[in-house]
Amino acid sequence: PILGYAAGNQALPFTSQQAYQLADALKGIDAAQSALLSRLAESQKPLVATLLAEDAAPSSTAEAYLKLHLLSHRLVKPHAVNLSGIFPLLPNVAWTNIGAVDLAELAELQLEARLKGKLLEVFSVDKFPKMTDYVVPAGVRIADTARVRLGAYIGEGTTVMHEGFVNFNAGTEGPGMIEGRVSAGVFVGKGSDLGGGCSTMGTLSGGGNIVISVGEGCLIGANAGIGIPLGDRNIVEAGLYITAGTKVALLDEQNALVKVVKARDLAGQPDLLFRRNSQNGAVECKTNKTAIELNEALHAHN
Known part of the structure; x- marks a missing residue:
């Protein structure tokens, strides 16, 4: 009743007075949120409450940002919320040392700063800010914070080195080492290592709709890449890029050729070495299975 909320997904502007009222109403329910609302009530900035009754495609900029925050706060995992149509809702802005700046106002603000002997530093011009400007999840290391976008899910125990990159709606279960690119939609299982400069094919480029994932305990070598989901304990040799249509010679435990298959037929299978x-x-x-076991696994997968 304080905000006038009726039903559905809504982004509702509210006043400082309403913030105080909400803080008072939440005192006995959620002390942390109550304290936060009391601080918000002191702000001179516009206040917006975003309420989600259902997980529908975002219909406002506020909804879009909220869902990105849910991911980076580890409240939901990648693919667990509907992000359909998010791009048109996110404005392309300059992310600066004084916050987000409308591109139409940027030149004037830069001039104003220089006239005062100051510098307005532009970190990026993008729809997504870097995650760490808004949340730093517990138990992670991020060597270059500009390489992790808001909307990334960084699990506890994850290290993202300087060459690592994590897009939105993607991330790591943790623990793990990321020295390559985790593209949009890709989720990396615990204990996996992405070597320097390696690549995971995203679901955004080329109209692709295959969800790429990396299982637990995997190693993708330096400058390698994958266009198929990897099962647990897979290894991809450094420099080898596997796409769904790559022809792969399948060898049994005796290094004998079993058959030639497309890489997509091996998607999700555990304990494989690609070289x-x-x-x-x-x-x-290469696998540690016999030819008979391999054929059975392939038929089961199909």
Whole structure:
């Protein structure tokens, strides 16, 4: 009743007076939120309460930002919330040392700063700010904070080194080491290591709709890449990029050729080693299973 909320997903502007009223109403329910509302009531900035009754596609900028925050606060995991149509709702702005600046106002503010002997520093011009300007999850290391966007899910125990990058609606279960690119939509299981400069194919480029994921205990070597989901304990040799259509020579435990398959047929299978034969250039997949077990696994997967 304080905000006049009726039903559905809404972004409702509210006043400082309403913030005090909400803080008072929440005292006995959630002391932390009550204290936060009391602080917000002191602000001169516009206040907006975003209420989500259902997980529908975002219909406002406030809804879009809220869902990105839910991901980075680890309240939901990637793909757990509907982010359909988020791009048109996010304005392209300059993220600066004084906060977000409308691009139409940027030149004037830069001039004003210089006239005062100051510098207005522009960190990026983008729809997404860096995550750490809004939340730093517990138990993580991020060497270059500009390389983790708001909307990334960074699990406890994760280290993101300087060459690592994590997009929105993507992330890591943790613990893990990220020295490569975790593209939009990709989720990395616990104990996995993405080597320097490696790549995971996202779901945004090329109209792709295959959800790429990395299982637990995987290693993707430096400058390697994947366009298929990896099962647990998979290894991809450094420099080898596997796309869904890559022809792979499947070898059994005796290194005998079982058959040649497309990489997509091996998606999600555990305990695989992908490598390139240095003599003939063929992409090979080595496993500790027998030829019979391999054929059974392939048929079950299909």
